[in-house]
Amino acid sequence: MRPLPRSFYDHDSRLLAPLLLNKVLVVGERRARIVEVEAYRGAEDPASHAYRGPTRRNAVMFGPPGHLYVYFSYGVHWCANVVCGEPAAGHAVLLRAGAPLAGLDAMRAARPAARRDRDLCSGPGKLCQALGLTGTDDGADLVAPTPGGPWLGDDGTPPPAEPGVSVRIGITRAAEHPWRWFVAGEPNVSR
DNA sequence: CTTTGGATCGTCT
DNA sequence: GACGATCCAAAGG
Numbered sequence A: 001m002r003p004l005p006r007s008f009y010d011h012d013s014r015l016l017a018p019l020l021l022n023k024v025l026v027v028g029e030r031r032a033r034i035v036e037v038e039a040y041r042g043a044e045d046p047a048s049h050a051y052r053g054p055t056r057r058n059a060v061m062f063g064p065p066g067h068l069y070v071y072f073s074y075g076v077h078w079c080a081n082v083v084c085g086e087p088a089a090g091h092a093v094l095l096r097a098g099a100p101l102a103g104l105d106a107m108r109a110a111r112p113a114a115r116r117d118r119d120l121c122s123g124p125g126k127l128c129q130a131l132g133l134t135g136t137d138d139g140a141d142l143v144a145p146t147p148g149g150p151w152l153g154d155d156g157t158p159p160p161a162e163p164g165v166s167v168r169i170g171i172t173r174a175a176e177h178p179w180r181w182f183v184a185g186e187p188n189v190s191r
Numbered sequence B: 001c002t003t004t005g006g007a008t009c010g011t012c013t
Numbered sequence C: 001g002a003c004g005a006t007c008c009a010a011a012g013g
Helices: A013-020 A104-110 A124-131
Strands: A024-027 A030-041 A068-073 A077-084 A091-102 A150-153 A164-166 A180-182
Touching: A013 A030, A013 A077, A013 A091, A024 A091, A024 A124, A030 A124, A068 A124, A077 A124, A091 A104, A091 A124, A091 A180, A104 A124
Parallel strands: none
Antiparallel strands: A024 A030, A024 A150, A030 A091, A030 A180, A068 A077, A077 A091, A164 A180
16 A cells, blocks of 8 residues: 555545545554545635634645644644645645554554544544644655655545535534535444 | 533634 | 633433
């Protein structure tokens, strides 16, 4: 398995998000299949961190596609996004949940609160904690990863023909848009 | 199983 | 100085 090419990320976040389902997120020896995502749309999306233009925090979203935007949420957790679309468009796809594939022991050690394996990666904060993603990974290049750094690959599993769709979770502004996609029936999708 | 409230801090107003 | 793209433990049914 090799990193997906830069061209894969050169799309509007609403188009790319469902294509990310069933792709594999790799961090060192830990691997998880992406089963839930949300699209955020920069200046056209009041819920996006990029809505009001570039700041220190969101700078990565205004760079080239195929990089990781990692931010600190609620003073407690890290959340990871894939930057996509036209450079400087501020588009990104939030990685909301994954199915553990490899490195399960490391994930369990990183998430002692998880009682069952389905609790390891079933949320944006949980996914980052299980895979060890933090602020040091903000800006990481998913196309040309550093040793042990994060990247995305395709193991031959296609995206679902009919993914589940719903409104986005946990936001207050622009909450009406159906820009969340997930693998229907998959037990690792967040609640 | 569902609901509720606390934790905790970087970021932007 | 207020708030947030969340998680978890505790309590109640």
